[in-house]
Amino acid sequence: MGLVEGKFNDNFITTRVDGLVAWARKSALWPMTFGLACCAIEMMASGASRYDFDRFGVIFRATPRQSDVMIVAGTVTHKMGQALRRVYDQMPEPRWVIAMGNCATCGGPYANYAVMQGVDEVVPVDVYVPGCPPRPESLMWGVMQLQKKIEQERYIRRPA
Numbered sequence: 001m002g003l004v005e006g007k008f009n010d011n012f013i014t015t016r017v018d019g020l021v022a023w024a025r026k027s028a029l030w031p032m033t034f035g036l037a038c039c040a041i042e043m044m045a046s047g048a049s050r051y052d053f054d055r056f057g058v059i060f061r062a063t064p065r066q067s068d069v070m071i072v073a074g075t076v077t078h079k080m081g082q083a084l085r086r087v088y089d090q091m092p093e094p095r096w097v098i099a100m101g102n103c104a105t106c107g108g109p110y111a112n113y114a115v116m117q118g119v120d121e122v123v124p125v126d127v128y129v130p131g132c133p134p135r136p137e138s139l140m141w142g143v144m145q146l147q148k149k150i151e152q153e154r155y156i157r158r159p160a
Contacts, residue, residue, distance in 0.1 A: 018154055025068075025094070026147040027057045032067035032091070034084060037074030039101035039133040046136035056143055064090040069146065071139070072119045075103040075110055081122040088123045096126045096150070098142050101133050108132065 035043055047053050047060055061067040064087045076084060088095070099119050102108040105128045107117035119125060126149060129142035 022151045022153060026150040029056070029058050029069050029143065029146070030061045030067045031058060031069035031071045031098070032061050032064050032087070033071055033073070034087065035071075035073045036076060036080065037101070037103060039073035039104065042133045042136055043071060043073045043100060043139060046139045051136045051140065053140070053143070056140070056147075058143060064088075065092065067091060068094065069096045069098060070123070071098045071100055072104045072123075072125075073100040073133075075108060076116045076119050076122070077114050078116060079114075081116055081119075084119070085122050094153075096146055097123050098127045098129060098139075098146060099125045100129045100139060100142065101131060103132075105130060 033040065033043060035041075045051065047058075053060075064070075068091065070088060070091065072084065088097070097119070099105045103110065103115075104119045105125075107115055111117070116122065127142045127146045129138050131138050
């Protein structure tokens with residue numbers, strides 16, 4: 001019998017490992033930008049020195065195979081939706097999506113046959129950032145909401 005045997009609840013170790021994994025994932029988000037319209041300019045501004053996304057551990061990547069967050073910013077047409085899904089499928093698990101701007105969340109002012117009424121028709125969206133275009137502070141809010149969501153997830157399966 002070891003020193004710590006019988007001293008802790010059965011799920012003590014798995015809770016600590018869950019917390020460590022959640023901290024690592026929320027502190028190192030690597031988004032892939034999918035900028036399609038004016039919202040992309042605000043997304044680029046969020047990476048500049050005034051807002052400095054690096055302090056949140058957010059480092060933009062140019063390839064889907066190295067990223068775990070997709071930020072969809074702008075109007076998504078039905079033709080572009082196919083490419084968006086293909087890029088999303090190339091991202092490794094776990095992966096999250098942030099819909100940035102009114103066009104990405106609900107189609108914006110474009111209610112016609114060619115424009116999707118929200119990117120959630122193609123990919124599952126975790127955080128919606130409203131605005132036309134949303135300011136960089138709004139995107140920071142969205143990233144912090146995603147970090148809260150990641151922190152609540154459980155990664156270690158417990159026996160039933």
